[in-house]
Amino acid sequence: MTSPAQPQPVPKQASRPAFARWLGQTNDVTQTFLAAGRIPGLINLAGGLPDPSVWPVQALARHAHDAVALHPGDTLAYSPIDGLPGLRDVIARRFSRGDLRLTRDNVLITTGGMQALDLLGKVLLDPGDAIAAQSPAYLGALDAWMPRAPVYQPMRLDRNDVDISGQMTGAKFAYTVPNFSNPSGRLVGTEQRRELVSAAQDTGCWLVEDDPYGALYYDGEPLPRLLDLSASGDPYDGPVIYLGTLSKELAPGMRIGWVIAAPEMISAMTTAKQGSDMFTSGVCQRMAQGALEEGLPEQILPGILSLYRARRDALCAAMSEHLADLYDWEVPSGGMFVWAVAKDPRLDTGKLMQRGLDHGVCISPSSVFDPEGKDHRATRLNFTLNPPDKLAEGIRRLAEATRAELDTL
Amino acid sequence: MTSPAQPQPVPKQASRPAFARWLGQTNDVTQTFLAAGRIPGLINLAGGLPDPSVWPVQALARHAHDAVALHPGDTLAYSPIDGLPGLRDVIARRFSRGDLRLTRDNVLITTGGMQALDLLGKVLLDPGDAIAAQSPAYLGALDAWMPRAPVYQPMRLDRNDVDISGQMTGAKFAYTVPNFSNPSGRLVGTEQRRELVSAAQDTGCWLVEDDPYGALYYDGEPLPRLLDLSASGDPYDGPVIYLGTLSKELAPGMRIGWVIAAPEMISAMTTAKQGSDMFTSGVCQRMAQGALEEGLPEQILPGILSLYRARRDALCAAMSEHLADLYDWEVPSGGMFVWAVAKDPRLDTGKLMQRGLDHGVCISPSSVFDPEGKDHRATRLNFTLNPPDKLAEGIRRLAEATRAELDTL
Numbered sequence: 001m002t003s004p005a006q007p008q009p010v011p012k013q014a015s016r017p018a019f020a021r022w023l024g025q026t027n028d029v030t031q032t033f034l035a036a037g038r039i040p041g042l043i044n045l046a047g048g049l050p051d052p053s054v055w056p057v058q059a060l061a062r063h064a065h066d067a068v069a070l071h072p073g074d075t076l077a078y079s080p081i082d083g084l085p086g087l088r089d090v091i092a093r094r095f096s097r098g099d100l101r102l103t104r105d106n107v108l109i110t111t112g113g114m115q116a117l118d119l120l121g122k123v124l125l126d127p128g129d130a131i132a133a134q135s136p137a138y139l140g141a142l143d144a145w146m147p148r149a150p151v152y153q154p155m156r157l158d159r160n161d162v163d164i165s166g167q168m169t170g171a172k173f174a175y176t177v178p179n180f181s182n183p184s185g186r187l188v189g190t191e192q193r194r195e196l197v198s199a200a201q202d203t204g205c206w207l208v209e210d211d212p213y214g215a216l217y218y219d220g221e222p223l224p225r226l227l228d229l230s231a232s233g234d235p236y237d238g239p240v241i242y243l244g245t246l247s248k249e250l251a252p253g254m255r256i257g258w259v260i261a262a263p264e265m266i267s268a269m270t271t272a273k274q275g276s277d278m279f280t281s282g283v284c285q286r287m288a289q290g291a292l293e294e295g296l297p298e299q300i301l302p303g304i305l306s307l308y309r310a311r312r313d314a315l316c317a318a319m320s321e322h323l324a325d326l327y328d329w330e331v332p333s334g335g336m337f338v339w340a341v342a343k344d345p346r347l348d349t350g351k352l353m354q355r356g357l358d359h360g361v362c363i364s365p366s367s368v369f370d371p372e373g374k375d376h377r378a379t380r381l382n383f384t385l386n387p388p389d390k391l392a393e394g395i396r397r398l399a400e401a402t403r404a405e406l407d408t409l
Numbered sequence: 410m411t412s413p414a415q416p417q418p419v420p421k422q423a424s425r426p427a428f429a430r431w432l433g434q435t436n437d438v439t440q441t442f443l444a445a446g447r448i449p450g451l452i453n454l455a456g457g458l459p460d461p462s463v464w465p466v467q468a469l470a471r472h473a474h475d476a477v478a479l480h481p482g483d484t485l486a487y488s489p490i491d492g493l494p495g496l497r498d499v500i501a502r503r504f505s506r507g508d509l510r511l512t513r514d515n516v517l518i519t520t521g522g523m524q525a526l527d528l529l530g531k532v533l534l535d536p537g538d539a540i541a542a543q544s545p546a547y548l549g550a551l552d553a554w555m556p557r558a559p560v561y562q563p564m565r566l567d568r569n570d571v572d573i574s575g576q577m578t579g580a581k582f583a584y585t586v587p588n589f590s591n592p593s594g595r596l597v598g599t600e601q602r603r604e605l606v607s608a609a610q611d612t613g614c615w616l617v618e619d620d621p622y623g624a625l626y627y628d629g630e631p632l633p634r635l636l637d638l639s640a641s642g643d644p645y646d647g648p649v650i651y652l653g654t655l656s657k658e659l660a661p662g663m664r665i666g667w668v669i670a671a672p673e674m675i676s677a678m679t680t681a682k683q684g685s686d687m688f689t690s691g692v693c694q695r696m697a698q699g700a701l702e703e704g705l706p707e708q709i710l711p712g713i714l715s716l717y718r719a720r721r722d723a724l725c726a727a728m729s730e731h732l733a734d735l736y737d738w739e740v741p742s743g744g745m746f747v748w749a750v751a752k753d754p755r756l757d758t759g760k761l762m763q764r765g766l767d768h769g770v771c772i773s774p775s776s777v778f779d780p781e782g783k784d785h786r787a788t789r790l791n792f793t794l795n796p797p798d799k800l801a802e803g804i805r806r807l808a809e810a811t812r813a814e815l816d817t818l
């Protein structure tokens with residue numbers, strides 16, 4: 001006899017297959033950041049977000065309309081895997097100079113800068129292959145390569161006596177962010193840039209120059225790119241794989257990035273892109289082409305630089321006031337981040353991130369930028385998203401949270 | 410003494426590292442198709458392209474403009490990895506019915522349908538894992554999974570006496586295109602759909618329903634989706650992973666696709682998407698949301714169906730006239746393709762593709778739709794791109810090329 005309240009028998013259902021192994025190794029820092037975004041009054045120093053006020057909204061809306069209305073064949077159809085020829089030509093012209101001779105065969109359009117990292121892993125890495133990575137390294141790059149199960153050879157570029165060739169030997173590629181590295185904010189000097197290029201030529205290693213912050217120089221003139229320093233061939237056939245993006249200079253929501261490299265690398269990455277998303281949205285590519293042809297990034301850059309320079313100064317002033325006895329840091333000459341290393345080696349910034357949430361501030365812990373997850377002593381602080389008064393208040397809260405955390409040790 | 414004409418010594422340059430192993434296994438059929446596109450007067454029956462006349466250009470241009478102008482926060486900023494909440498809600502509502510209860514937690518927005526295939530491979534496949542794939546299988550899916558080095562268990566759905574559970578056993582997922590499969594044009598019947606769902610429940614295997622052609626029924630009413638037949642849970646937590654796209658119903662250049670699945674699968678694929686392209690263009694997502702809320706796909710569908718139905722009829726009439734003694738085929742009741750199997754088992758459609766180019770027609774050889782590359786006897790013929798007179802002329806040329814190829818055997 002079955003009473004109405006009794007549960008029905010559950011149909012037999014076999015258990016589901018396991019997920020791929022790499023998924024068990026992901027960290028949950030992004031979930032923490034997202035959850036933090038919903039805490040009222042929290043000051044977010046953790047992300048790497050632009051200030052929305054810099055976007056040229058009406059100009060981009062016009063480019064979006066015209067892209068579709070005037071070029072439906074480019075925007076609505078299936079388009080070439082490697083990108084619209086017109087956009088590839090604009091990029092090739094934009095980066096060609098002196099001995100550096102680029103054609104569209106040197107250019108692949110990607111769905112944001114992140115996709116270029118994914119494609120690199122796909123074309124170069126079999127499980128167990130090695131990457132020589134500037135250390136600390138961009139979290140997003142580590143995420144992108146995780147499914148390919150690489151091993152890492154950390155490459156320290158914060159001293160001048162490092163054996164760069166030795167660190168590259170045996171790696172499929174070296175990964176660098178020479179301009180204002182994420183997370184360290186470090187600008188690699190010209191001499192060390194030359195050493196990187198020489199080491200790539202000597203070892204045969206591909207040399208990745210990831211350059212999302214290359215336009216964001218607040219002091220002084222831009223240094224030569226690794227791409228410029230490795231100029232050879234017509235078209236270019238050197239070892240540098242240059243990754244660019246419109247996310248910082250125009251708007252991340254367009255998801256337009258590009259790779260500049262030797263044609264053999266562009267061709268391999270195009271094969272990988274075919275099975276990744278087939279091609280990048282024609283709507284966004286044609287918008288980008290219109291904006292670049294009009295010089296829109298150049299028009300808005302002075303405003304971006306003066307806004308972010310003032311915010312960097314505000315953050316660093318607040319750090320000098322509140323954090324001088326707690327952390328060491330260098331004032332970055334560009335980019336979006338300050339890297340602060342705790343004076344007390346016992347401080348664990350993973351725990352500090354959690355404690356910071358109670359104090360109304362969110363920071364990035366250094367462990368997520370270390371392929372081995374071992375560096376617990378530093379934090380990456382972003383200065384582009386918040387106005388000066390919020391940056392100052394965020395740093396005051398961070399000082400408070402740091403002292404509270406140190407008190408528990 | 411060095412004469413001016415003598416070449417300068419070449420700087421020592423170490424050889425570059427090898428590409429990943431899977432890249433050595435790719436076929437060059439896409440390059441052949443692209444090269445064929447440049448032959449004047451060639452009739453292309455090989456691709457799977459829509460007719461550009463179906464695109465609602467002015468309406469989409471307006472949506473593109475309004476997306477950016479009215480919703481800059483959604484379109485220009487970094488946005489959630491899993492997609493804009495508003496678009497996920499629209500998709501959840503569009504597919505919910507009766508017992509099938511979907512929320513945004515069941516929905517992931519992807520950069521075209523292709524990206525969903527890439528993410529599936531990333532979250533489920535370690536090297537050597539098995540896929541039970543409807544045979545013949547979509548070339549793009551085989552491409553997407555190649556970097557994960559899977560093995561294939563072919564699943565024949567063209568007979569009613571097949572042991573579907575047996576074919577799924579041991580596989581991480583089963584891959585099917587129940588509506589007008591690419592390449593075979595086959596419509597899987599309702600009884601066999603029920604068997605697929607039962608087998609997935611019995612074996613625990615995930616069941617992928619790739620449905621780009623689900624709106625393109627030219628005769629009769631749409632059959633229930635595997636997603637509908639597996640309805641369970643609130644929200645849905647069944648074994649089906651449904652893949653949708655706007656490429657056929659609206660325009661491929663927007664690169665908007667979606668996955669509908671159990672929340673645990675959406676969550677895993679979201680982690681994989683973060684390292685693939687971070688998020689899908691907000692411009693395209695907001696355009697899609699505007700178009701879906703306005704009912705644009707429903708408005709243009711009758712025109713698409715009558716155009717493509719007439720072209721299917723024209724292709725099949727020409728086939729009856731010219732190919733009846735050379736091939737066997739079934740008239741498809743929807744989709745974009747007719748699958749023609751040579752009566753003479755010695756015909757190699759790989760060689761026929763090359764010969765066809767001399768006769769002014771381009772076709773797809775069956776080998777590229779077979780994971781093992783062994784099926785050489787069939788060809789996939791597309792009827793959506795060309796008007797009736799060109800389809801008829803293309804088939805006449807194919808008959809000519811086939812007879813010429815048979816004469817060499």
